[in-house]
Amino acid sequence: MPFPPAERLSPRADFPWPPPPSDAAAPPRSDDPAPFPEAAPTPFPEPAVWRYPARASASRAQDTTKPARETDPPADTADRPVVLIHGFRGDHHGLALIAHDLRRRDVWVPDLPGFGRTSPPARGLDLDAFTAFIRALCAACEAATGRRPLLVGHSFGSVLVAHAVARDSAICHGVGLLSPIVQPPLEGSARFLTQLTRLYYAAGRALPQPAGAALLAQPVIVRAMSEVMATSRDRMTRAFIHDQHARHFSDYADRTSLAQAYEVSTRHTVTEAAAGLAHSAHPLLVVAGDDDLIAPLPAARGFVEDLRGLGADVDLQELGGVGHLLHYERPHHVAGAIEEFTAGLDAEGMQD
Numbered sequence: 001m002p003f004p005p006a007e008r009l010s011p012r013a014d015f016p017w018p019p020p021p022s023d024a025a026a027p028p029r030s031d032d033p034a035p036f037p038e039a040a041p042t043p044f045p046e047p048a049v050w051r052y053p054a055r056a057s058a059s060r061a062q063d064t065t066k067p068a069r070e071t072d073p074p075a076d077t078a079d080r081p082v083v084l085i086h087g088f089r090g091d092h093h094g095l096a097l098i099a100h101d102l103r104r105r106d107v108w109v110p111d112l113p114g115f116g117r118t119s120p121p122a123r124g125l126d127l128d129a130f131t132a133f134i135r136a137l138c139a140a141c142e143a144a145t146g147r148r149p150l151l152v153g154h155s156f157g158s159v160l161v162a163h164a165v166a167r168d169s170a171i172c173h174g175v176g177l178l179s180p181i182v183q184p185p186l187e188g189s190a191r192f193l194t195q196l197t198r199l200y201y202a203a204g205r206a207l208p209q210p211a212g213a214a215l216l217a218q219p220v221i222v223r224a225m226s227e228v229m230a231t232s233r234d235r236m237t238r239a240f241i242h243d244q245h246a247r248h249f250s251d252y253a254d255r256t257s258l259a260q261a262y263e264v265s266t267r268h269t270v271t272e273a274a275a276g277l278a279h280s281a282h283p284l285l286v287v288a289g290d291d292d293l294i295a296p297l298p299a300a301r302g303f304v305e306d307l308r309g310l311g312a313d314v315d316l317q318e319l320g321g322v323g324h325l326l327h328y329e330r331p332h333h334v335a336g337a338i339e340e341f342t343a344g345l346d347a348e349g350m351q352d
Contacts, residue, residue, distance in 0.1 A: 006050040006096065009108070011140075014051075018044055019139035044136050048117035050092045052099035052107040054079075080173065080342055081106045081145050083138055087155035087179075088265045089258075091116030093248050095154065098327055101335030105342070108141055108149065112157075114257035116248075125260040127268055131164040138164075138171035150342045152176030152285075154327050155295070156265045163268065166276020174345050175277065176285040176338055179295045179324050180270045182303040193228065193293075198266070205259040216258065217250035225249075231291045231323035241328045271303055278310035285315050285341040287334055289322035315341055 011017035082102055084095040092109040093116075099107040113133050114120035121129050134151070141149045151172035153161030158180040165175050204216040215221070226245040230238050252258045270277075277284060284307065288300040297318065304316045317337045322329045 006052045006092075006099070006109075009049045009051050011046050011049075015049070015140040015144035017046060017136075017140055019136050019143050044133055045113050045119045045121050047133070047137055047140075048092075048111040049137070050109050052096070052102070052109065054105045055103055079105065079145070080147055080346060081108060081141055081149040082338065082342065083107075083134075083141055083149040083151050083172070084109045085134060085151070085153035085157035085161050086112060086115075087153075087157050088261060089115070089249050089252065090157075091248050091251055093244060095327055097331035098335045098338070101332050102339055104339060106145070108137075110137055112160075112261075114253045114261055116251055120253050120257040120260075125257050125264065127160075127163060127264050130160045130261075130264065131167055134160055134164040135168050135171050142171075148173040150174045150176060150338070150345075152178065152338060154178040155181060155324065156261075159265070159268050159270055159273075162270040162273035162277055165280055165282065166273035169276075169280030169282060172282065174283050174285070174342065175280075176287070176341065177270060178287045178334060179289065179292055179326055180286060180300060180303065181265075181295055182269055182271055182299040183296075184266070184269060194266070201259055201262045205255050209255075212255055216255065219246065222246060222249050229294070229324050230329075231289075231321070231325070232329045237329060241325060244328070271306070274303070274306055275310060278307055278312040283313045283315070283341070283345060285317065285337060287317045287319065287326065287337050289319045289324065289326050289330075291321060291323040294324045 009015060082099075082105055084099060084107060086092060086094045086109070091111045095109050099109055111118040113129060114125050123129070138149055138151060148170075149172055151161050151165065151174070153159070153176070155178070158177040161175060162177065162180070165172060200215070200221070204212045206212070207215060222245055223242060226242045226249075230241045232238055232241070252261075286300060286304055288295065288297050290297045292300075301316070304314050307314045319326055319330055319333055326334055
């Protein structure tokens with residue numbers, strides 16, 4: 001299953017880094033080869049960001065002799081960008097299938113600090129570092145495109161997105177939470193596996209460098225984790241999931257940043273940010289699978305009800321027969337939910 005084409009964006013050429021204040025955001029001039037000024041010193045690592053372009057509208061723009069198909073969006077609606085935030089030990093590859101299926105609009109997918117091609121900040125990784133990075137990236141996206149993005153996070157990424165928006169609601173146009181982590185891992189049905197995982201990461205950090213690095217990237221352990229998380233019975237889908245984990249699950253900067261990120265992933269949930277999400281007044285999309293051991297559906301339903309009790313406008317989409325890896329097992333359905341949600345916001349006239 002080949003990945004869809006994407007282009008890696010260049011900081012300062014394709015978007016400003018560090019970004020300007022949100023009220024100063026403006027799209028660059030198209031005739032300027034270096035539209036953004038040289039960045040000043042910043043605590044943020046330079047981001048590795050990939051853009052998946054809105055292909056349907058782009059193809060029509062390139063060839064105006066072809067009639068518009070019924071599936072092609074109007075030119076004036078194919079412009080709201082989406083920023084996707086991946087989960088723990090992932091990178092931009094994990095959300096590529098969803099990005100591919102969001103055909104109506106540009107999709108930005110970064111590697112989070114400490115993963116893929118984005119280095120961790122010198123001061124280390126904690127919740128503040130991750131949320132500051134996401135807020136800066138959204139501001140950069142707005143400055144480059146002229147529109148605030150829809151911000152969507154999967155799993156660990158949902159926790160970071162929720163906290164980033166709770167701290168600064170102006171960074172986005174709406175919020176999407178996929179397989180949201182709604183309860184501490186030690187309280188869920190998979191708490192025994194969580195205990196084993198904690199011991200695994202503790203040993204990986206404590207052992208001497210060669211042994212620790214080998215343990216954390218051990219193919220048999222990575223495959224075991226992949227087998228536990230995958231719920232699809234389709235052989236090709238399972239083979240694809242295992243291949244992606246084998247290729248990218250160990251693409252992290254170093255053992256220290258991995259351990260720091262793991263601590264963030266186990267200490268924080270989206271429920272901590274519930275009040276801030278409701279106060280942001282942003283419409284929310286929650287997508288959850290009914291066979292998710294890591295983020296159980298009953299807990300997700302309770303989270304949604306709590307948000308609605310706080311006055312939030314929440315759209316809950318439940319997917320049957322899928323677990324935590326809905327970005328691999330049901331990317332088309334997830335993309336459809338995101339597209340319908342975003343198009344609805346635009347149709348209601350919600351302004352940037």
